[in-house]
Amino acid sequence: MNEIFDAIKESAIKIKYLIETGDTGKSEQENSTGDTQLKLDIQSDIIIEEIFAKVKSIKAIVSEEQENIVNLHADGEYLIAYDPLDGSSLVDVNLSVGSIFGIYKNEFNAQNIIASVYVVFGPRVEMVITTDDVKMYRLLNGEFKFIQDIKLNEKGKLNAPGSTQNCWAPFHKQLIDDIFNDGYRLRYSGGMVPDLHQILLKGGGLFSYPGTSDRPKGKLRQLFEVFPFALTYEKAGGGAVDGFKRVLEVPTTHIHDTTPCFFGSKEEINRVLKVYSENGK
Incomplete structure (x- = not known):
């Protein structure tokens, strides 16, 4: 290795x-x-x-x-x-x-x-x-x-919401709004690597790239982007989910498959899972 x-x-x-x-x-x-x-x-x-x-x-x-x-x-x-x-x-x-x-x-x-x-x-x-x-x-x-x-805290302070906002599901928009209302700070550059790196080094938060009406399976690629960072976040003491389950349980049918994804510290990931289980499909 x-x-x-x-x-x-x-x-x-x-x-x-x-x-x-x-x-x-x-x-x-x-x-x-x-x-x-x-x-x-x-x-x-x-x-x-x-x-x-x-x-x-x-x-x-x-x-x-x-x-x-x-x-x-x-x-x-x-x-x-x-x-x-x-x-x-x-x-x-x-x-x-x-x-x-x-x-x-x-x-x-x-x-x-x-x-x-x-x-x-x-x-x-x-x-x-x-x-x-x-x-x-x-x-x-x-x-x-x-x-x-690098180790994540149980709860972070940063929020990096990705994808096209006018294509978000209403419950996802409410989730993001609620997180901001709880005092989280916006940190979003449009680059996956620097945004996820910042959350890791600052101790935690949430990076989200959900499924949307224009891209139901999200935009980020499983093999090249999502799975590598999912492993990093889990080993750092946080989590990575697709809204309903661990990203590292998502099946791959083609090498260029995409998936919705959320990366963060445990409190934010549990929050995502709760909202999606109550509202998602």
């Missing part, structure tokens, strides 16, 4: 340089879910695939930017699903973005995720590795140095 973490560290350093010097414009291509790819998306994807191709323990990879699974080493043990540059549309206005990696065994599904990694490219570059616990590292003088373990 350490060689995979080392490969991700190598890719992060290269992507940091790419973000600082690369073209932030759009390409003429679309990814598997119909989003126009930025040139940074494509270049970041190439960087990661080339580095992973050298790691013999990796059996296969799948990227959010590619349609199909890429087989690497027949004798490899691990499968990796990754989003090479989540929130890349924020780069041209100089907001934080990130890379997300889910490490699986045997098959790409929630039951088989065994570790996850995400990288935040902001004023500082930070990497969070989740195995049995959650550890944060920071890029200092060209190397990632351990900074701290």
Whole structure:
């Protein structure tokens, strides 16, 4: 596993340089879910695939930017699903973005995720590795140095409500309004990685991306985004649900499946489950 973490560290350093010097414009291509790819998306994807191709323990990879699974080493043990540059549309206005990696065994599904990694490219570059616990590292003088373990409080103070608000179910809107009325502070950048990272480092809160009338199954991808962060939040002492059950119990029928998702500390997650059980379908 350490060689995979080392490969991700190598890719992060290269992507940091790419973000600082690369073209932030759009390409003429679309990814598997119909989003126009930025040139940074494509270049970041190439960087990661080339580095992973050298790691013999990796059996296969799948990227959010590619349609199909890429087989690497027949004798490899691990499968990796990754989003090479989540929130890349924020780069041209100089907001934080990130890379997300889910490490699986045997098959790409929630039951088989065994570790996850995400990288935040902001004023500082930070990497969070989740195995049995959650550890944060920071890029200092060209190397990632351990900074701290991450644990969530039972209750947080931040609220990051995502998706198209005019497509929310009325009960979901009421949930979000009630949370704000209880004194929670809005913290939402439009980037999944920096928003979830902020909640983790500030001790707790709620990040939500529900199913909506225009996207009943949500927008965020299971393998590349939702499952890796679900593992992190659970290991940090919080939770991740789809409104009704643990995200890590949600089935996967296609590598690009999406799911509604809520991440947070235990009190906020229990609040979501109560509201959805009383109102949802």
